[in-house]
């Protein structure tokens with residue numbers, strides 16, 4: 001430090017650039033290994049369902065502690081194929097949270113079923129089991145749709161309250177599909193994401209906790225028959241090498257090249273997860289009492305796909321941070337029942353007050369395995385200045 005920067009002089013703010021995500025730093029760590037693995041695929045030439053896909057599937061299943069993992073083309077396709085495997089279609093009601101990415105409800109509409117919106121909890125931002133019970137009761141009374149599936153979302157990486165949701169689902173004879181697109185690596189009790197529902201769908205979109213270099217996803221299942229159904233559906237409804245379409249399917253496979261990328265990233269995943277959790281606890285320590293922070297229920301742990309706070313004047317705070325070189329995320333500005341694409345499934349005057357409030361004030365701060373402590377301190381300092 002120079003003399004001029006002594007105790008009396010106000011230290012000048014050094015502007016830094018801190019991105020919400022930083023895949024280039026991850027590439028600096030893992031890039032050489034990834035390139036070597038891709039090269040091997042180019043050499044053996046089995047681009048569809050090559051050996052890397054089944055090897056990855058075994059590792060994904062072992063990490064999650066569930067019998068089957070099936071590599072698929074994207075998170076949204078994973079949801080669609082999970083619904084197809086459970087024979088969900090026209091006349092069926094699928095219950096989804098009103099505060100999530102649009103693909104959750106979009107997948108339901110894609111199979112011809114009806115998305116029914118359920119509000120989320122103020123503390124966890126995840127599906128409210130009490131509101132789910134109310135929605136089930138309403139659909140049953142109306143008598144037009146068959147309650148078929150509930151699709152909780154593990155928002156920002158935190159597993160939903162599956163215990164409470166399962167109780168409601170069982171009472172109404174409805175099955176559960178977890179939209180775990182953001183939460184691979186999350187846990188509750190001794191159970192990891194992938195093992196919390198009969199079918200769980202995750203995404204390997206590049207900026208998800210475990211991401212590939214393109215589109216990809218996986219479905220997790222404990223049940224052999226459900227897993228076999230998904231394997232057939234992702235491969236034109238065919239079984240193994242058979243040429244007979246046994247059921248309706250799609251082109252839903254994970255590419256071998258993406259599986260090769262994911263093998264390297266999965267080997268580093270536990271360490272990255274630990275790094276994100278450590279950064280999250282630093283944020284929590286520095287920001288407690290200053291703003292509304294992520295709530296993690298006892299026995300739960302988030303994969304911290306995002307670290308999301310609630311702030312007044314969110315858009316103003318976001319613009320100030322942008323000026324300071326800090327990239328933030330806005331997930332989600334619009335609750336599902338306000339998207340034009342879903343208007344036909346929204347009742348007159350239908351409201352989901354918690355989802356609507358969250359859409360006004362959530363803001364995600366930078367969190368990724370290569371974020372340094374210095375950078376986090378800079379984000380905290382500028383964030384506190386911005387909300388002052």
Ligand SMILES: *Cc1c(COP(=O)(O)O)cnc(C)c1O
Nearest residue numbers: 074075076101103104181203205
């Ligand atoms: C990302 C995401 C999806 C879709 O995943 P893609 O791989 O982009 O198709 C679905 N649901 C949620 C909650 C997501 O965050």
